[in-house]
Amino acid sequence: MNKRVDYTILGNLAILAKKNNLTNPEVYAFIKEVSKLDQDMQPSILELLSDLAKKNNFIQPEYYDKYNVKRGLRNSNGTGVLVGLTEIGSVEGYKLEENKKVPAEGQLFYRGIEIKELVSGFQREKRHGFEETTYLLLFGALPTRNDLENFNDLLDESRQLPAGYTENMILKIPSKDIMNKLQRSILVLYSHDETPDDLGIKNILRQSIQLIARFPTIISYGYQAKAHNFDNKSLFIHPPQRGIGTAENILYMTRSDNQYTKTEAETLDLSLILHAEHGGGNNSAFATHVVSSSGTDTYSAISTAVGSLKGHKHGGANIRVREMILNIKENVSNIHDRGKLKDYLLKILRKEVFNKEGLIYGMGHAVYTKSDPRALLLKEKAHELAIEKDTVDEFNLYKNIEELTIELFKEMKGKDVHIAANVDLYSGFVYEMLNIPPELYTPLFATARIAGWCAHRIEQIVSDQKIMRPAYKSVHVHKNYIPLNERM
CATH class of the missing domain: 1.10.580.10 (Citrate Synthase, domain 1)
Incomplete structure (x- = not known):
């Protein structure tokens, strides 16, 4: 029996005690204490509504497969669902061969x-x-x-x-x-x-x-x-x-x-x-x-x-990188020891430390596989700024995280697995060297x-003047309207 039910029962007993022991001071104290506990443990209206909202807004995962829903607007092979045309920008991080993604060096095109x-x-x-x-x-x-x-x-x-x-x-x-x-x-x-x-x-x-x-x-x-x-x-x-x-x-x-x-x-x-x-x-x-x-x-x-x-x-990934770096510095006795750093990165991947999400932030991308061209360009400039700022040791920490994560993925998932640093790994470091506060x-x-x-x-x-109006398949069960005084 949970505490919430326990205290509700105690509250009812307190009412009974009050009824039958109107002159007993100890009972008053008991009533006061139990009533307080009961009130503290009772769910608020918002909590009850929240539980109801969660219950009645959960769609069974198997429905997405049943109706071939492109969750996240992604195809089953990981590519994006084609919903429009553009001449503005293009992101290329893999090639498609027989409907399978084949890793490739990343390219980004502006016009x-x-x-x-x-x-x-x-x-x-x-x-x-x-x-x-x-x-x-x-x-x-x-x-x-x-x-x-x-x-x-x-x-x-x-x-x-x-x-x-x-x-x-x-x-x-x-x-x-x-x-x-x-x-x-x-x-x-x-x-x-x-x-x-x-x-x-x-x-x-x-x-x-x-x-x-x-x-x-x-x-x-x-x-x-x-x-x-x-x-x-x-x-x-x-x-x-x-x-x-x-x-x-x-x-x-x-x-x-x-x-x-x-x-x-x-x-x-x-x-x-x-x-x-x-x-x-x-x-x-x-x-x-x-x-x-x-x-x-x-x-x-x-x-x-x-x-x-x-x-x-979407936009806050470099802040997550910064939080991860701070956590690494707090928990790795010598951040320049690649062996110790690699051991801790492995613990992050195993969801044992940091935020226990199993992600090394700044590594990997939805499109880029072998490389993120933005990361390569910013990394080069970051090194130049690090020399000016006398923070090359700090730069080497980020560089080691990049290299060791690639090693770990190959060891854990096979030599054919590709993961690369994305732009967020180095952008937060750049902002830090520029004395830009994290809030910005x-x-x-x-x-x-x-x-x-x-x-x-x-x-x-x-x-394209046509309003975007994609389809959503309704999976509700038909229900009859129930008069207010008949609802439970």
Whole structure:
């Protein structure tokens, strides 16, 4: 018999005792104590409703196979269900041979240009590339020098927030979660737009450019408000600067002294580029397509994408990596001893330690098999920044985790099994070296990915006006209505 039932019975006995022993002081004390225990142990209305909701919203797993449901919009061979067409981005991590996935080196294309080629292009010219990448994603072509200058001017003109917005929207109603603050802030911008519901491409482009430009300002100010109100830190609000671009503005606005090095700016710029787009099938881009197909406004569509990215299964992976690294440091006596590190990683995989989910965060990907091109590029830049920051030992820890995880998977599952580091393994480390607080990790992801979201929204509206309306098979059992006084 459980405690809840025990105390309910005691409560009934207490009532009986009270009835038959009205003058006994000890009984009063007993009644008081038992009543308190009974009240504490009784389920609340919300708990009862929660149990009911769980019971009546559980679908038997065998039904998914019976009706050939593509759970997670994935085919049985692990590939994604084809639901649309896009020219914006392409993720290639395997080949299909006889309907089976065959591992391959990963490739990421932005408008048909391979990401390594795109990055090496602006790196050779020793300049930042996020704005150029954003232009490419939005308009489908690389900008000329004059195009890029004009586009940068448009972004600079839009970085400032509307009058009174910073005080009223950000400082007066801070949030502990910057993604929550970002999502609310986007929706409030609707009220500052004279034509928020105009679905003409010219108007959507204006809105998109303004949002792309304002995201760095919103997340920077949102973090300052959070740090001041919840962490008792000094408040400083730096206005965005013209002519320095997105990455440098983020560093400028989030640091009290506005100072940063060339390598720091280059590293953050690269991180933004690598997170800017990842095909139409990723959760937040797909959410943008779905919501945009309904004919809603830009602010609603982009806030939906932010809500999707906020989920720990999508945008918060680098935070999980950081938590795992901290746990490893706490529990491995010598993190530079590869043998001890490997032993602990094995315990993580066996669900014995850390969060007991059996995952080594930052390793593996839904599409990439042999390699994630974003991880390769960011790893190289991370090493360069680590040399500048004198944190090469820390870099080697991440590198060892990558190499040892690959070894463990081959030992446990066979030499033909492939797993590779994904971009999240090194992005959190990069942000840590940049002294960016963890609260801004996912908002930075959003600040990069909005370029892709806006591109996908425009593509949806231009190319496919049909509202997305997939099918769900009902598996309910027919029931008759029961009058209120007859229900049990």
